[in-house]
Structure formats: structure tokens, C-alpha cells
Amino acid sequence: MTESLETTEGVRSRSSLDGKTAVVTGGSSGIGRATAEAFAADGADVVICSRTQADVDAVADELAGLPGEVVAVEADVTDREDVAALAEATVEAFGGVDVLVNNAGGGGALAPLHELDDAEFERIVEVNLLGTYNVTSAFADALRDGESGAVVNTASMAGEYGVAGMGPYSAAKAGVVSLTRTLAAEWADANVRVNAVSPGFIATEKVVESMGIPRPDTRDDAAREVGTPAEVADLVRFLASDAASFVTGQSVRITGPPNLYEAPDV
Template identity: 75%
Template sequence: MSETTETVRSRSSLDGQTAVVTGASAGIGRAITEVFAADGANVVVCSRTLDDVEAVADEFANLPGDVEPVEADVTDRDDVAALAEATEEAFGGVDILVNNAGGGAGLMPLDEVGGDVWDDVVDVNLTGVYNVTHAFADALQAGDPSAVVNVASMAGEYGVEGMGPYSAAKGGVISLTRTLARDWADEDVRVNAVSPGFIATEKLRENFGYDAEIERGNADRKWGTPAEVADLVRFLASDAASFVDGQSVRITGTPNTYQTPDL
């Protein structure tokens, strides 16, 4: 049977599906919400502050998909259970889960990282992924099919000096992604991750004092945009990525080339 325009487009569409996006109040999570809702997906968005995700829902109220704000801290399992219940009540199930919530603690060598800092960073970046994915496990496996996309980081791929807790946690997310892909393959749940490099979110722009406009069509650059990460997440969540499973897809622009050291 030959492909038609309609069938080709339908594979990459999220229209009518239900997605949950954590950490959706700003940056990459907000961009993912916009792209999903613009494509017709219903999106449950959460953050630790309800006002923040209510503002996102209001901003995107004119898009085809409905955006439902829920207050939830991914490190709090009671909050996460309530998030799963709210999703069920609003839309009757879930097709796509995007684990985006996360954050770092600044740059410091490991010997200066206190136990509380380590616990906080690992809790939000790694344990939070477990908490949310575990809470939605039954709903995802009831889908036909379903997809999970975890937002990791290049820090988790190769480690970053002064970012021990964050690098370790994101490395754990990448490993957990591969494991879940194997665990849930028979249930038609695909699990992938994206590993962004430098993305010009509001927070990183402020931290680095970077205010330049980014030319999306220019491949020769060091910074990406939240919308570019959102486009990749949308692909991985769609049926167009039906043979992509257990992968961590790097989104970094042109890769750094290896330089032979001077001897």
C-alpha cells in the first residue's frame, strides 16, 4: 500500500493525545507544552507553584489542545499521586509522559558539595523521574501505544567539571531510560531521552549573561532554543519514532571535534 500525505502526517501528529509535562512553567517544559498543544494534544502541566503553570495554561488557551495546570512537586510522592489522579479525571488516561522537571546547584567541586545539596539535586533530577513514571505506569501500559520522553543532559553523557550531583543524576536518567525501554517494550511503551547541550532558556541566559538572538537556521552555533528541544521531544513522542526506543538523543548542534594533545 502506497503512503498518502494524510498517513505520513498522521504518524508525526499528537492530535487528540493526552500528555503530561513536568517542570512546565518555563524554559524547555513551557516550549514542549506549546508545541504539543499547538499540535492538538491535551497537556497536563505541573510545577511546584500553581500560579506559574496557570499562567502557561492561560497563555496557550487559544491553541487547539487543552492545557490543564496542576500543582505538583515531583519529589513528593503524594503530590505525584494527585497529579496522576487529576490527569485521569481530566482526560481519562495518558499517552505521553515527559519528565522534564529538574535543576542544578551551581558549580562546585565534589568535596564542597554537602549532603543536603546532593540529596536535593538527585531527588529532583533522578528520583523525581522515578516518582512520576511509577505513578503513571499503569496508565501508560494501558495505552496503545504510549511514549515516555525523559529530559536528561549532555552533563549526564560525559560529566561536567563542578557539576557532580547534576551529572550523576542525569547519567542515572539515561540509564533508567534504557532499562525502562527494555522493561516496557512488550507493553508497547517506548522510552527515550533527550540530552540537550546549551539551550537558551531564561535561566541560562541570565546565568551566562547571554542575550544574543539565535538564528534557528544557522547550524554553526553553540546555543540552541527551547523550541528546538521541543520539536525533538514531539518527534520522539509521536508514531513517527515508532522504531526509536531506549535511546538518548543528543541535541547539541555541531559536535566538538577531538583535538590531539600536545606531547
């Protein structure tokens, strides 16, 4: 018997998140918001969270016309009680979870390590690395109990190489990359894939405001030094989909020309 040819419907089905349930932390702006929009547009139901309810409520309202339902929950990823409540709210709303995107994070003032305040170092590591652990731990049972699952962590090119003046952020994101690889090995037996994305300079609202980096107006220029949140969201959606079924334990760089991780000259 001749094996049937692949169908367009089959290819599209593997690449789609339609019918999936996803959680996106840090979903009120930037990469998190773009990811929530891409997921909901694809038909996934999405729970978004941030530390301020009004911020995620606004995003949920903006995305209300998309095929997937968007639910907004206030949660601080550094607070274990908040994170437990987030997991409970997700299971209550949708019965489980298929995809977890650990996107919440942030940097701080640029300074060499020897000039840093201890509390500032701890704060940055807490939100970026411990926050990723907190959320993943809270959703571990729900992810592992399903037929299959996917976790996508937001790391950074700073974590891949280390960047002068960004010591705590670089260290925390390097920890996210290592945690990703460890979880991928530990959760493969439960059919849960765990990957990370390591963006270079992306024109999020915060980056544009703080660094004056211009927003790209096209995706056509491969040589540009700055990407868009939507471009990162496209990569996250692929890694979360069944099209990436043999991709796990990877940190995928999304940064334009090879090894571009220094601040662009603008």
C-alpha cells in the same frame, strides 16, 4: 495487487500528537513550557505541572487559544503524594495518558565534589533522578494499560560526559539515561517506548539570566553553540509521536556541533 503509495495525510498523521493526552512536568518555563506549547499546538491535550500553581496557571492561560486543552496542576515531583494526585487529576480530566515528558529538574551552584554540601548533592539528585522515577512510577499503570505510550525524559549532555563543577547534576542525569534504557527494555512488551533527550546549552530563561548566554535569533546557523527551548521541544514531539515507532531506549543528543558540552565562551 500493487501496494498503495504513502499519502501526505498518512505521513502527517504519524508525526502528529493530535488527539493524544500528554503530561509535561516542569511545564512553567524553559523546555517544559516550549514542549507544552508544541504539543497543544499539534492538538494534544496537555497537563502541565510545577511546584507553584500560579506559574503553571499563567502558562495555561497563555496557551488557551491553541487546539489542545492545557490543564495546570501544582505538583512537586519529589513528593510522592503530589505526584499521585497529578496522575489522578490527569486520568480524571482526560481518561488516561499517552505521553509522559519528565522534564522537571535543575542544577545548583557550580562547585567541585569535595566542596559540596551533602544536602545539596542529595537535593539535586532527588529532583532530577528520583523525581523522574516518582512520576514515571505514578503513571506506569495508565501508560501500560493503553494501546501504546511514549515516555520522554529530559537528560543532559552533562549526564553523557560529566562536567567539572556539576558533579551531582551530571550523576543524576546519567542516572536518567540509564533509567531510560532500563524502562525501555521493561516496557516494550506493553508497547510503551521510553527515550531521553540530552540537550547541550539551551537558552532557557534561567540559563540566560545566570550565565549571560545570548538567545539565538535564528535556527539557520548550524555552528552556533546555543540552542532554543523550541528546538528541544521539536525533538521531544518527534520522539513522542508514532513517527518514532522504532526508536526506544535512546538518549538523543541535541547540542549543535558534535560533542559540544562545555560552556560556550561568551
